[in-house]
Amino acid sequence: MILRLTWRNLWRNRRRSFITMTSVTFAVLLAVLMQSFQKGVFDYLVNNVVGFYYGYLQVHRQGYWEEQVVDNSFTQQDSVYNTIKRLPGVKEVIPRLETFILAASGNNSKGCMLAGTDPEKENRLSGIAQKITSGSLPGKNEKAVLLAEGFAKRLKVNAGDTLILFGQGYHGSTAAGKFPIRGIVHFGSPQLNEGLVFLPLEQAMELLGAENQLTSYALVIDDPSRLSAIQASVRKITPENFEVMNWKELMPDIANHIKADGASFYIFTGILYLIIAFGIFGTILMMTAERRYEFGMLTAIGMKKSRLGLILFLESLFITLIGVLAGLLASLPPVIYFNRHPLVLKGEMARIYEQFGFEAIFPTAVDPGIFITQSIIVLVIAFITGLYPVWHISRLDPYNAMKR
Amino acid sequence: MKKTVIDAHNLTRIYDEKTIPVYALNGVHLHIEEGEFTAIKGPSGSGKTTLLNMIGGLDSPTGGWVEINGTNITGLKGGALIDFRLHNIGFVFQSYNLIPVLTAWENIEFILLLQKRPATERRKRVNELLAQVGLNDKARKRPAELSGGQQQRVAVARALAPKPQFILADEPTANLDSVSASNLLDIMDKLNKEENITFIFSTHDQRVIDRARRVITLEDGKIVADTAPASIVHETTGEK
Numbered sequence: 001m002i003l004r005l006t007w008r009n010l011w012r013n014r015r016r017s018f019i020t021m022t023s024v025t026f027a028v029l030l031a032v033l034m035q036s037f038q039k040g041v042f043d044y045l046v047n048n049v050v051g052f053y054y055g056y057l058q059v060h061r062q063g064y065w066e067e068q069v070v071d072n073s074f075t076q077q078d079s080v081y082n083t084i085k086r087l088p089g090v091k092e093v094i095p096r097l098e099t100f101i102l103a104a105s106g107n108n109s110k111g112c113m114l115a116g117t118d119p120e121k122e123n124r125l126s127g128i129a130q131k132i133t134s135g136s137l138p139g140k141n142e143k144a145v146l147l148a149e150g151f152a153k154r155l156k157v158n159a160g161d162t163l164i165l166f167g168q169g170y171h172g173s174t175a176a177g178k179f180p181i182r183g184i185v186h187f188g189s190p191q192l193n194e195g196l197v198f199l200p201l202e203q204a205m206e207l208l209g210a211e212n213q214l215t216s217y218a219l220v221i222d223d224p225s226r227l228s229a230i231q232a233s234v235r236k237i238t239p240e241n242f243e244v245m246n247w248k249e250l251m252p253d254i255a256n257h258i259k260a261d262g263a264s265f266y267i268f269t270g271i272l273y274l275i276i277a278f279g280i281f282g283t284i285l286m287m288t289a290e291r292r293y294e295f296g297m298l299t300a301i302g303m304k305k306s307r308l309g310l311i312l313f314l315e316s317l318f319i320t321l322i323g324v325l326a327g328l329l330a331s332l333p334p335v336i337y338f339n340r341h342p343l344v345l346k347g348e349m350a351r352i353y354e355q356f357g358f359e360a361i362f363p364t365a366v367d368p369g370i371f372i373t374q375s376i377i378v379l380v381i382a383f384i385t386g387l388y389p390v391w392h393i394s395r396l397d398p399y400n401a402m403k404r
Numbered sequence: 405m406k407k408t409v410i411d412a413h414n415l416t417r418i419y420d421e422k423t424i425p426v427y428a429l430n431g432v433h434l435h436i437e438e439g440e441f442t443a444i445k446g447p448s449g450s451g452k453t454t455l456l457n458m459i460g461g462l463d464s465p466t467g468g469w470v471e472i473n474g475t476n477i478t479g480l481k482g483g484a485l486i487d488f489r490l491h492n493i494g495f496v497f498q499s500y501n502l503i504p505v506l507t508a509w510e511n512i513e514f515i516l517l518l519q520k521r522p523a524t525e526r527r528k529r530v531n532e533l534l535a536q537v538g539l540n541d542k543a544r545k546r547p548a549e550l551s552g553g554q555q556q557r558v559a560v561a562r563a564l565a566p567k568p569q570f571i572l573a574d575e576p577t578a579n580l581d582s583v584s585a586s587n588l589l590d591i592m593d594k595l596n597k598e599e600n601i602t603f604i605f606s607t608h609d610q611r612v613i614d615r616a617r618r619v620i621t622l623e624d625g626k627i628v629a630d631t632a633p634a635s636i637v638h639e640t641t642g643e644k
Binding site: 001005008009012293297302402 | 460463491503514517519
């Protein structure tokens with residue numbers, strides 16, 4: 001009886017129920033889209049900088065990150081490498097020798113980050129081979145470089161040209177060498193795209209006079225959500241004079257940006273939820289006021305207040321539930337569409353984003369957690385606002401309620 | 405000897421007690437026996453509805469008490485009072501007050517559902533009541549699809565459904581045309597005579613007053629006339 005009455009009462013004032021459901025639908029749609037875009041953009045950003053180069057964790061000699069010079073490198077030890085690689089959750093360990101160096105071609109010279117690395121392992125980290133826009137990946141020990149696309153443009157060079165690298169090597173030695181450009185690669189992160197040069201590890205050691213030296217192990221992990229646990233277990237097995245840093249510590253700017261943007265997102269969605277809450281509450285308030293006489297009559301003829309309260313509570317819950325379901329259904333197509341076809345800003349707007357270190361590409365994240373979270377939040381709002389009629393009924397005096 | 409259904413003693417209801425007290429009821433004694441067909445009449449503001457509300461347990465007296473079938477309802481509160489009303493008192497309101505989203509059949513069944521009666525019993529009782537008020541063919545109609553007279557007949561059937569001690573009807577014919585009012589009164593009269601159901605009306609309507617077998621007249625919160633059988637008048641007023 002309770003469900004029958006609740007369901008029929010929902011459709012007593014079809015227009016009002018429809019307006020309330022629609023407002024809940026739009027609110028859920030908006031909240032899901034907002035959170036999907038926010039998460040999608042940040043996942044994309046993290047994936048570009050973390051997945052394509054930095055790795056979720058890095059192991060260095062203590063103090064390297066503070067002063068990134070070859071002199072702060074460490075001697076490659078198979079035992080450390082193998083122990084880290086065997087840890088559960090660690091998918092790949094990429095040894096690197098990195099330093100800042102001057103790159104020149106013709107009359108142009110620019111500073112860049114030289115990354116001496118194993119091209120095959122690097123490919124396993126990021127699928128870099130698929131990002132090559134011209135040329136190919138250098139062989140494991142080939143004396144050739146792979147240039148980031150933006151950097152190649154700045155130097156006005158192409159695959160097949162020659163690049164001169166010049167700088168300071170290990171313990172004050174001079175590093176100088178001439179390398180053919182094997183390929184050009186595109187990085188999603190503007191920061192990487194504007195200044196990264198890959199050189200096979202053996203060649204980098206030779207160039208910098210740093211035989212068997214490494215500056216870092218970059219770690220690829222299975223599950224980013226277990227980052228802290230994996231970081232802790234890596235820290236446990238590495239020698240004391242090593243530092244183990246996660247991507248948030250390596251790139252605090254990005255981590256802070258995500259945090260700050262997350263805060264503004266919560267404020268914005270908070271306002272949205274407030275609007276939803278007032279929308280639902282307004283309907284409930286009207287419904288309660290309009291049917292006051294009827295409530296009085298129902299208690300007069302013998303309906304318990306608890307039953308009556310339950311009916312009203314369920315009415316507001318059902319209205320919201322229908323709105324939430326419709327909102328979820330309505331949000332699925334755009335979320336999936338923008339995940340597969342991200343919004344791409346061009347021109348001046350894109351340039352502004354790139355200045356802040358972002359690629360102006362906005363995909364959505366198709367994460368069931370977002371749909372579930374938004375539904376639960378709106379249902380909790382409905383639950384709280386739905387308590388008002390229950391409270392109202394508990395204080396109802398049939399005699400006063402039936403006064404016209 | 406007939407069973408006493410309602411026994412009200414020295415009922416007083418004062419509104420605005422702290423400012424300018426208004427006596428809606430002023431020391432009313434009332435004794436109603438099973439099977440009575442009683443009309444309470446009086447001008448507006450005489451206290452008819454207040455008296456009905458007191459008897460129905462919808463309002464509490466400032467002084468005095470009401471006993472229904474031996475239970476002092478003045479002391480009942482909250483859920484116990486609602487439960488008491490559900491099982492002992494049938495209400496018929498001036499504006500019918502059927503549940504608009506339920507059909508005529510469901511409106512009658514509603515009370516039996518509140519009483520948690522089994523489905524077979526509910527079905528039998530609702531069909532029986534619809535037949536008694538002559539609305540078998542309107543069972544599946546919602547209130548909005550029924551005329552005022554038909555709605556009020558459904559309301560009477562709903563009030564009868566739980567087999568209450570008595571039916572309280574507040575101006576039941578006030579919104580009805582003469583034909584509908586006459587039909588409704590015929591039905592109630594028949595139920596009273598054939599099934600000994602007790603009816604108490606508050607009314608202005610001469611048609612109801614003419615049909616009543618006892619007429620109580622209220623003025624300024626006091627009973628000024630009562631055409632009850634002499635034994636009842638003596639008992640309720642304390643006359644010897």
